Amino acid sequence: MAEPLLEVKNLKVQFPTEDGVVKAVDGTSFSVAPGETLGVVGESGSGKSVSFLTVMGLVTKREARISGEILFRGQDLLKLPPEDFREIRGAKISMIFQDPLTALNPVHRVGNQIAEVFQVHRKVSKKEAFDEAINLLQLVGIPEPAKRARRYPHEFSGGMRQRAMIAMALALNPDLIIADEPTTALDVTVQAQILDLIDQMKKEFDAAVILITHDLGVVAEHCDDIMVMYAGRMVEYGEARDIYYGAHHPYTWGLLQSIARVEQNRTERLRPLKGQTPSLSHVPPGCPCNPRCPYVMDICRTEVPQLIPADGHHASACHLPLSEKERIVKEEVLVH
Amino acid sequence: MSTHVAERTEAAPRTDRAPLLKLTGIKKHFPLTRGIIFQKKIGAVHAVDGVDLEVYPGETLGLVGETGCGKSTLARVIMRLHESTEGTIQFEGRDITHLEGKELRALRRNMQMIFQDPYASLNPRTTVGAIIGEPFRLHGTVPKNRIRDEVKQIMQLVGLNPEHYNRYPHAFSGGQRQRIGFARALALRPKLIVCDEPVSALDVSIQAQILNLLEDIQEEFNLTYVFIAHDLSVVKHVSDRVAVMYLGKIVELAPGETLYKNPKHPYTGALMSAVPIADPDLATVKKRIILEGDVPSPINPPSGCRFHPRCSRAQLPICAEQEPQLLPQHPGQVAACHFPLEDRAVITEDIETPLHKAEDAPPDGQTAAKAPDPSQWEPGNAE
Numbered sequence: 027m028a029e030p031l032l033e034v035k036n037l038k039v040q041f042p043t044e045d046g047v048v049k050a051v052d053g054t055s056f057s058v059a060p061g062e063t064l065g066v067v068g069e070s071g072s073g074k075s076v077s078f079l080t081v082m083g084l085v086t087k088r089e090a091r092i093s094g095e096i097l098f099r100g101q102d103l104l105k106l107p108p109e110d111f112r113e114i115r116g117a118k119i120s121m122i123f124q125d126p127l128t129a130l131n132p133v134h135r136v137g138n139q140i141a142e143v144f145q146v147h148r149k150v151s152k153k154e155a156f157d158e159a160i161n162l163l164q165l166v167g168i169p170e171p172a173k174r175a176r177r178y179p180h181e182f183s184g185g186m187r188q189r190a191m192i193a194m195a196l197a198l199n200p201d202l203i204i205a206d207e208p209t210t211a212l213d214v215t216v217q218a219q220i221l222d223l224i225d226q227m228k229k230e231f232d233a234a235v236i237l238i239t240h241d242l243g244v245v246a247e248h249c250d251d252i253m254v255m256y257a258g259r260m261v262e263y264g265e266a267r268d269i270y271y272g273a274h275h276p277y278t279w280g281l282l283q284s285i286a287r288v289e290q291n292r293t294e295r296l297r298p299l300k301g302q303t304p305s306l307s308h309v310p311p312g313c314p315c316n317p318r319c320p321y322v323m324d325i326c327r328t329e330v331p332q333l334i335p336a337d338g339h340h341a342s343a344c345h346l347p348l349s350e351k352e353r354i355v356k357e358e359v360l361v362h
Numbered sequence: 363m364s365t366h367v368a369e370r371t372e373a374a375p376r377t378d379r380a381p382l383l384k385l386t387g388i389k390k391h392f393p394l395t396r397g398i399i400f401q402k403k404i405g406a407v408h409a410v411d412g413v414d415l416e417v418y419p420g421e422t423l424g425l426v427g428e429t430g431c432g433k434s435t436l437a438r439v440i441m442r443l444h445e446s447t448e449g450t451i452q453f454e455g456r457d458i459t460h461l462e463g464k465e466l467r468a469l470r471r472n473m474q475m476i477f478q479d480p481y482a483s484l485n486p487r488t489t490v491g492a493i494i495g496e497p498f499r500l501h502g503t504v505p506k507n508r509i510r511d512e513v514k515q516i517m518q519l520v521g522l523n524p525e526h527y528n529r530y531p532h533a534f535s536g537g538q539r540q541r542i543g544f545a546r547a548l549a550l551r552p553k554l555i556v557c558d559e560p561v562s563a564l565d566v567s568i569q570a571q572i573l574n575l576l577e578d579i580q581e582e583f584n585l586t587y588v589f590i591a592h593d594l595s596v597v598k599h600v601s602d603r604v605a606v607m608y609l610g611k612i613v614e615l616a617p618g619e620t621l622y623k624n625p626k627h628p629y630t631g632a633l634m635s636a637v638p639i640a641d642p643d644l645a646t647v648k649k650r651i652i653l654e655g656d657v658p659s660p661i662n663p664p665s666g667c668r669f670h671p672r673c674s675r676a677q678l679p680i681c682a683e684q685e686p687q688l689l690p691q692h693p694g695q696v697a698a699c700h701f702p703l704e705d706r707a708v709i710t711e712d713i714e715t716p717l718h719k720a721e722d723a724p725p726d727g728q729t730a731a732k733a734p735d736p737s738q739w740e741p742g743n744a745e
Binding site: 040070131169184185214217218219221222244246247267270284287290291295299303 | 569570572577593601602634641652655
């Protein structure tokens with residue numbers, strides 16, 4: 027395997043609150059190689075956004091207790107002084123946010139907002155920066171970029187705003203792009219265009235992409251590896267195929283069986299997990315999934331399962347024996 | 363494939379019955395005015411522009427389309443929350459287009475609505491019990507002293523804990539709030555429920571719970587749904603027939619399975635090709651029909667076929683001059699297009715992927731012939 031670009035080791039992020047400590051991220055470890063797309067899947071409150079806000083340095087030690095290591099090209103980002111981090115954030119690692127209308131500043135022209143990136147990081151003139159911004163808008167497929175660059179965010183449609191966000195994220199040719207639910211606010215046709223654009227840009231800039239989503243259905247065509255998170259923990263990790271055709275964790279099964287599939291007959295019933303995700307300040311003891319798991323055993327209520335590799339780098343955190351998992355996935359999960 | 367279509371048409375409600383809801387030539391234009399005191403009309407947003415639709419008892423009619431295509435406006439016109447500009451609405455054969463006052467209120471006993479945003483559609487200062495009990499108080503269908511019991515029963519029915527009767531909406535999660543909205547709609551045992559994007563604000567597993575609930579309750583009370591969403595896979599999952607809207611008009615209407623395999627309108631084809639498929643192998647037999655540009659403004663919709671400026675099959679001048687009518691295609695399918703797509707234009711073939719081979723083959727043995735080419739698919743650690 028190629029030298030990882032980003033390697034996260036046993037990352038924990040905890041927020042102290044009046045109601046107790048919120049364990050937003052509770053020991054995740056993963057790595058991304060250059061040119062790879064990692065899908066991160068989990069429901070609201072699974073810690074997926076907080077993990078990557080921490081990687082971006084947007085959750086800091088001032089508001090949270092952070093432990094573990096975030097190695098970017100071998101350098102621990104958590105130990106960097108803020109000035110040095112600023113050199114990396116935006117230039118080497120950039121982020122595309124979920125809601126482009128809130129992420130863009132409503133009182134500045136779109137072109138200027140993109141140009142700002144160049145002015146801050148490359149110290150070029152205002153004029154040069156603005157021209158660069160126009161080039162970028164063209165690259166991400168915005169028609170009449172010179173004209174659009176002078177418009178304000180509210181004059182853009184949802185899809186165009188997300189394109190502008192992507193342009194901004196690409197501005198400095200980053201090595202890693204983190205996309206946090208980039209298409210949740212968009213129509214399906216626009217969603218397909220944006221995901222294609224991210225793929226295309228990944229190739230063009232030879233970057234690695236981390237695609238965060240709550241819907242396993244969306245990322246099948248776009249990810250190499252997939253990581254499934256639940257209640258701040260990684261519950262399963264593997265290649266896309268391992269997850270879609272041979273998942274080993276009951277929570278992943280629940281996600282797969284929740285998807286309304288367009289290719290399925292209507293008579294197929296969805297089989298979601300019962301209940302909902304736990305509050306992160308009151309995660310149940312033992313396996314965090316145990317109250318919702320249909321295959322729960324006694325050990326699940328007391329002991330936290332560790333992430334155990336099954337084959338290659340496919341791993342899952344579940345007490346069920348491997349043979350049992352394989353039987354269930356074959357006979358109960360993939361049977362539609 | 364043809365057998366599939368036949369099955370679907372048979373399974374779908376028989377269309378020789380009298381429709382529960384019938385829309386004829388429904389238009390809803392919102393005027394655009396200029397000036398403050400002397401308001402001069404300078405144009406109109408053609409939100410819904412000539413919709414004919416029949417909904418049969420016991421069926422679920424899906425309505426799908428992108429933002430701004432008029433699907434929510436149509437829902438509100440059906441519910442008489444917006445006054446239609448033109449056209450008639452018939453409910454059980456009775457013209458309800460201009461009902462007012464008491465009669466309108468009586469009608470609402472039979473048709474209810476579930477709204478999209480579970481955070482905005484519940485009054486934050488009212489307890490859940492009062493929200494769900496409100497329809498009883500307004501319509502007087504249940505004596506006052508029995509309302510509490512009745513509400514608790516409904517709460518149980520939709521999967522809420524009846525002990526939470528006195529809680530306020532903020533104490534509930536998104537999925538639970540949507541259950542509250544559904545309970546409120548169910549209270550009067552209506553015949554028709556219009557669901558406007560009921561699951562688009564929810565996480566997938568909660569979405570699936572709500573969709574299952576909608577289906578269970580439909581069976582129990584023999585409800586009819588008009589189900590609106592922008593997500594074609596969700597709409598297809600719950601609906602018997604699916605209507606596709608574009609810029610205020612229905613461009614295609616067909617049973618879900620027909621729509622999936624043989625979409626006829628190029629817009630439906632584009633929507634279908636954009637639906638993400640949660641199956642890496644199946645995704646490879648899908649053709650992408652990429653739409654250029656954005657949806658045009660409904661203030662000044664394009665002439666002829668409204669889709670022609672974005673359509674790759676458009677032939678001038680016919681598409682720009684003549685408005686296509688909804689013409690029959692496959693059984694149960696109508697589409698408004700001068701040059702409809704050929705069969706299998708998007709999903710080019712049925713393939714057997716690990717996700718699907720279990721469907722019509724026994725779990726082991728006999729599958730070897732149907733299994734995908736092993737060079738394309740490595741079974742990973744399944745064996």
